[in-house]
Amino acid sequence: MTKVLPQGKLKDFLKDTMDKYSLVAPVREDGVVVLKPTADPEAVVTDYLNTVTSPKDFFFPQTERMFRFQKTEGKIRVEETTWQGKRVIFGVRPCDLGSLELIDRVFQEGEYEETYYLARRENTTVVGLACSSPGPTCFCTTFGITPGSPEGADLMLYPDGEGFVVEVLTEKGEALAQQTETLLEDQDVDLAEVKGRFEGLKVPLGDHLSVDGVAAKLDGMFEHPVWAELSPRCLGCGICTYLCPTCHCFGMTDEVRGDQGVRLRCWDSCQFSDFTRMAGGHNPRPTKKERVRQRFMHKLNYYVHRFGRYLCTGCGRCLEKCPVGLTMVHVIEKVNDSGTREVAVNE
Amino acid sequence: MKEKLSELKETVARLLKDRTVDFFIAYQAGHSQVEPIPFFLTTAEHVENLFLNNFCAHNLSKYLLDYLAGDEVVGVLAKGCDLRALKRLLTDHRVERGRVFVVGLPCIGIYDRKKVQEVYPAGLVEVVEEGEEVILRGETGDKRVPRKEYLLPRCLTCPDHNPEFYDLLLGEKVANGPLAEEDYSDVRALEEWAPGERRRYWTRQFERCLRCYACRNVCPACNCRVCCFDVAEPRWLGKGTSLDEQEMFHFTRAMHVAGRCTGCGECERVCPVNIPLMKLNKKLAKDIGALFHVPQAEIPTEVEPLGQFRLGDPDEFN
Amino acid sequence: MSKNPMVPNPATITKITSETGSGDVKTFRVVFDDPSLAEGFTYRSGQCAMLSVFGVGECMISITSTPTRPGFLEFSVKKVGRVTDALHEAREGDKIGLRGPYGNCFPLEKMKGKNLVFVGGGIGLAPLRSLINNVLDNRKEYGRVDIIYGARSPQDLVFKEELFQNWPKYQDTHVYVTVDAGDEEWKGPVGFVPPYLEEINPSPEGAVAVTCGPPVMIKFVLQSLAKMGYTDDQIITTLEMKMQCGIGKCGRCNIGDKYVCVDGPVFSVDQLQALPDEF
Numbered sequence: 053m054t055k056v057l058p059q060g061k062l063k064d065f066l067k068d069t070m071d072k073y074s075l076v077a078p079v080r081e082d083g084v085v086v087l088k089p090t091a092d093p094e095a096v097v098t099d100y101l102n103t104v105t106s107p108k109d110f111f112f113p114q115t116e117r118m119f120r121f122q123k124t125e126g127k128i129r130v131e132e133t134t135w136q137g138k139r140v141i142f143g144v145r146p147c148d149l150g151s152l153e154l155i156d157r158v159f160q161e162g163e164y165e166e167t168y169y170l171a172r173r174e175n176t177t178v179v180g181l182a183c184s185s186p187g188p189t190c191f192c193t194t195f196g197i198t199p200g201s202p203e204g205a206d207l208m209l210y211p212d213g214e215g216f217v218v219e220v221l222t223e224k225g226e227a228l229a230q231q232t233e234t235l236l237e238d239q240d241v242d243l244a245e246v247k248g249r250f251e252g253l254k255v256p257l258g259d260h261l262s263v264d265g266v267a268a269k270l271d272g273m274f275e276h277p278v279w280a281e282l283s284p285r286c287l288g289c290g291i292c293t294y295l296c297p298t299c300h301c302f303g304m305t306d307e308v309r310g311d312q313g314v315r316l317r318c319w320d321s322c323q324f325s326d327f328t329r330m331a332g333g334h335n336p337r338p339t340k341k342e343r344v345r346q347r348f349m350h351k352l353n354y355y356v357h358r359f360g361r362y363l364c365t366g367c368g369r370c371l372e373k374c375p376v377g378l379t380m381v382h383v384i385e386k387v388n389d390s391g392t393r394e395v396a397v398n399e
Numbered sequence: 400m401k402e403k404l405s406e407l408k409e410t411v412a413r414l415l416k417d418r419t420v421d422f423f424i425a426y427q428a429g430h431s432q433v434e435p436i437p438f439f440l441t442t443a444e445h446v447e448n449l450f451l452n453n454f455c456a457h458n459l460s461k462y463l464l465d466y467l468a469g470d471e472v473v474g475v476l477a478k479g480c481d482l483r484a485l486k487r488l489l490t491d492h493r494v495e496r497g498r499v500f501v502v503g504l505p506c507i508g509i510y511d512r513k514k515v516q517e518v519y520p521a522g523l524v525e526v527v528e529e530g531e532e533v534i535l536r537g538e539t540g541d542k543r544v545p546r547k548e549y550l551l552p553r554c555l556t557c558p559d560h561n562p563e564f565y566d567l568l569l570g571e572k573v574a575n576g577p578l579a580e581e582d583y584s585d586v587r588a589l590e591e592w593a594p595g596e597r598r599r600y601w602t603r604q605f606e607r608c609l610r611c612y613a614c615r616n617v618c619p620a621c622n623c624r625v626c627c628f629d630v631a632e633p634r635w636l637g638k639g640t641s642l643d644e645q646e647m648f649h650f651t652r653a654m655h656v657a658g659r660c661t662g663c664g665e666c667e668r669v670c671p672v673n674i675p676l677m678k679l680n681k682k683l684a685k686d687i688g689a690l691f692h693v694p695q696a697e698i699p700t701e702v703e704p705l706g707q708f709r710l711g712d713p714d715e716f717n
Numbered sequence: 718m719s720k721n722p723m724v725p726n727p728a729t730i731t732k733i734t735s736e737t738g739s740g741d742v743k744t745f746r747v748v749f750d751d752p753s754l755a756e757g758f759t760y761r762s763g764q765c766a767m768l769s770v771f772g773v774g775e776c777m778i779s780i781t782s783t784p785t786r787p788g789f790l791e792f793s794v795k796k797v798g799r800v801t802d803a804l805h806e807a808r809e810g811d812k813i814g815l816r817g818p819y820g821n822c823f824p825l826e827k828m829k830g831k832n833l834v835f836v837g838g839g840i841g842l843a844p845l846r847s848l849i850n851n852v853l854d855n856r857k858e859y860g861r862v863d864i865i866y867g868a869r870s871p872q873d874l875v876f877k878e879e880l881f882q883n884w885p886k887y888q889d890t891h892v893y894v895t896v897d898a899g900d901e902e903w904k905g906p907v908g909f910v911p912p913y914l915e916e917i918n919p920s921p922e923g924a925v926a927v928t929c930g931p932p933v934m935i936k937f938v939l940q941s942l943a944k945m946g947y948t949d950d951q952i953i954t955t956l957e958m959k960m961q962c963g964i965g966k967c968g969r970c971n972i973g974d975k976y977v978c979v980d981g982p983v984f985s986v987d988q989l990q991a992l993p994d995e996f
């Protein structure tokens with residue numbers, strides 16, 4: 053027996069969820085689908101290729117308050133702030149599920165833990181949603197993810213006929229299934245068969261794009277002319293890194309009013325010109341060339357050296373949104389082509 | 400526009416060969432038909448990869464700011480709107496005319512990728528113009544749609560389809576005159592709303608803003624040497640994102656381009672989360688037009704409407 | 718201490734020493750407010766800490782005191798920007814925040830029994846000072862010690878008391894100080910550090926050289942050392958990159974796949990050779 057959530061019960065599922073959790077879900081707003089906290093199940097949509105913004109926003113928010121401080125009479129009081137909540141994020145696509153596992157490594161492994169992220173991770177239940185029709189910018193399969201991959205979800209929904217086949221993957225997923233128990237029907241559905249169908253779906257772009265050997269090839273491409281060819285068109289904006297579900301760079305800033313204040317941890321982007329500018333003006337990445345190189349080397353080489361995986365899940369956001377087409381696919385193709393033939397400049 | 404490709408190739412090859420220009424900025428094919436991307440050509444061989452169609456929206460002259468320090472002569476392809484942007488940079492004394500070689504491109508309108516993609520989510524092969532209609536030719540068949548409805552907003556009100564000046568013109572000039580009158584209907588509609596409703600509308604927009612600064616980086620009027628949003632000391636704009644900061648960003652941006660905005664709509668086009676920046680820009684253009692009697696606030700002039708003082712200027716604080 | 722590595726611990730500035738003539742470098746002696754930290758904080762020479770001025774921000778500064786002299790920490794800070802300006806405004810008794818220690822350290826084990834050559838420039842003597850005092854406190858475990866130091870002018874020399882009075886008193890310890898440009902009172906050598914180093918020419922035989930200073934100086938010192946016969950694995954230096962978190966998370970300080978905040982700041986030259994040229 054497999055649990056199934058009938059299509060007609062989706063709103064109730066979200067409502068029951070909200071009895072115990074706060075809800076973040078895809079909402080259509082002024083022509084774009086964004087992930088947003090919502091209290092209105094009616095506003096939640098499921099007919100999107102993927103959300104413009106990614107679930108990382110709710111684990112690694114653009115602005116996180118780290119601590120408060122207060123100066124009084126020659127004393128300083130520092131009071132750590134921790135995120136309090138219990139949240140469900142609904143409708144996360146497989147590529148974005150995969151991205152959480154990639155950021156986990158950065159914030160969890162090594163000598164130190166990034167506790168703000170981990171607190172949110174621990175208290176959030178992720179509901180994944182398998183993709184029925186991958187789009188022209190999707191290339192998850194390039195990175196071994198499929199339209200049906202549940203890795204990273206606590207509870208996975210596979211759209212099937214008039215409902216969603218439910219797979220419970222973790223304790224948190226189990227708790228949510230119990231919370232919404234009355235809505236889930238036990239049906240005679242072969243979960244493995246359903247999953248298999250999604251795993252086998254064609255992802256046209258991804259199926260033809262391979263990253264095999266790209267990291268190794270890039271070991272020798274730091275000084276390759278490709279960076280000078282690709283970078284002039286970059287606008288140096290934050291679109292690619294802010295929308296990317298795997299980018300995770302940040303900076304810190306203090307805000308004060310009188311003798312009290314907060315320290316905030318804010319998103320930052322390696323594509324911004326002041327990202328590595330030091331006091332005195334020295335900047336090891338002074339031009340777009342170094343900055344564009346950093347973005348792609350980080351994802352396709354440095355991260356691989358540190359964690360053994362590529363820092364991209366083929367979500368396609370940079371393809372869809374970079375105003376000048378400086379995309380992951382484009383760069384992987386360039387790297388694949390380099391060496392096998394004379395690199396055609398700029399194309 | 401496609402038909403001008405071979406002429407463009409010849410022209411650019413020649414300019415590069417005879418060193419009239421050190422490099423040339425035009426377009427190359429992108430991920431699909433609807434998204435050509437900027438292309439920096441440094442040798443004549445590169446012209447093979449030139450690309451041209453009616454989706455070539457990017458204003459390429461903004462890139463000139465990246466080359467201020469050198470002494471290269473930069474060739475650039477410019478439509479009517481791009482030329483107004485270039486004029487912005489020239490009148491702001493940011494770019495020297497002598498270092499730009501303008502290849503003018505008469506243009507009857509650029510299609511709005513977002514609108515076309517709604518009709519054709521994937522597999523668009525080509526766009527064929529037939530008078531007032533276009534045929535969107537896709538892998539799954541054709542679709543015939545009214546041309547005007549699929550153009551970028553800026554093209555509808557474009558006052559000059561032919562670049563005002565150039566060093567060389569590609570093909571013949573096209574018939575001029577806007578396709579639709581600028582009646583600020585968008586702005587007027589908003590003005591009708593109750594204040595609370597407007598407030599909610601803009602709050603929703605600003606809260607969605609990522610502060611990615613793409614709108615600023617693409618804007619020809621945002622050409623300050625150091626942008627106030629990037630100054631760390633004093634910090635005019637906090638790094639944190641909150642409604643206050645987002646509003647501060649949007650009001651500052653809008654006011655800094657007020658009277659200088661060329662109406663190109665590039666800001667709104669690149670915004671990844673559909674913030675209707677043009678509604679703000681148009682509102683200011685409309686008000687400046689009315690208050691300071693500037694008929695075409697979006698055409699760059701040596702002295703800006705807000706960069707001068709006249710005794711007759713409205714002075715409501717008195 | 719909080720489990721959260723990003724939250725600074727309150728500490729008090731107990732002593733401020735102005736090092737240079739213009740006062741642009743000051744040394745701050747700092748003690749944690751929390752007694753268990755004041756006692757229990759351990760670090761090794763070469764490591765750094767994040768100093769917070771609440772309301773202004775943080776900056777990464779080398780610990781210039783030596784773990785062999787516990788009870789307090791010392792930081793020598795050059796006034797160059799927002800946070801360092803604010804630190805320079807501070808007075809004895811003021812509160813700051815501290816978190817750390819961060820980064821790797823100088824390979825003391827590898828240096829035992831060796832002749833040591835320290836080559837510093839400007840504020841670059843700050844991390845070396847921790848190491849030098851550490852070595853001198855265990856003087857007999859090391860061979861000959863040569864300290865070669867330079868600054869732009871006599872006014873810019875730091876740690877003058879130690880340079881001219883304390884260190885030369887130790888056995889087989891030789892201090893050489895030069896300035897780029899002298900003044901009326903300066904009687905010592907005038908000239909850049911690298912040629913001065915070549916002039917002194919300490920033998921590479923059984924030696925380890927450690928150099929810290931401005932990037933240009935390091936570049937030429939490395940060339941000089943190579944000329945003098947030092948191999949890459951005999952030379953140790955420190956790198957500086959822009960930092961925010963100090964704990965390998967913010968993604969800012971990398972050179973290739975190495976994060977200077979956790980994998981550095983101390984590198985041997987053969988390690989440096991393996992890094993892309995982007996610092």
Ligand SMILES: Cc1cc2nc3c(=O)[nH]c(=O)nc-3n(C[C@H](O)[C@H](O)[C@H](O)COP(=O)(O)OP(=O)(O)OC[C@H]3O[C@@H](n4cnc5c(N)ncnc54)[C@H](O)[C@@H]3O)c2cc1C
Pocket residue numbers: 329330331332765774775776777778779780793794795796797798799800801802840843844956957958959960961982
């Ligand atoms: C490993 C290491 C050890 C250092 N040791 C010392 C020392 O012992 N004494 C000393 O005077 N200086 C040292 N520095 C340099 C010192 O960190 C910078 O001078 C300081 O961060 C400048 O901060 P600011 O706010 O005054 O300058 P601003 O230019 O206003 O900087 C703003 C922010 O940028 C970052 N930043 C700017 N420049 C640097 C930089 N060079 N390195 C790291 N982060 C930077 C900081 O987070 C700073 O808060 C060290 C740097 C590193 C990386």
Ligand code: SF4
Pocket residue numbers: 285286287288289290291292293323373374375376377378
């Ligand atoms: S690559 Fe594209 S999205 Fe990223 S900074 Fe450059 S222009 Fe912006």
Ligand code: SF4
Pocket residue numbers: 292295296297298299351363364365366367368369370371380
């Ligand atoms: S690099 Fe592009 S495709 Fe890859 S995860 Fe980031 S936004 Fe998605």
Ligand code: SF4
Pocket residue numbers: 607608609610611612613614615666669670671672673674676
């Ligand atoms: S481009 Fe859009 S999201 Fe980015 S800063 Fe401008 S308005 Fe905000």
Ligand code: SF4
Pocket residue numbers: 614617618619620621656659660661662663664665666667680
């Ligand atoms: S504000 Fe927008 S429309 Fe106006 S010039 Fe700038 S990019 Fe163009």
Ligand code: FES
Pocket residue numbers: 959960961962963964965966967968969970971976977978979
């Ligand atoms: S300073 Fe943040 S990763 Fe090194």
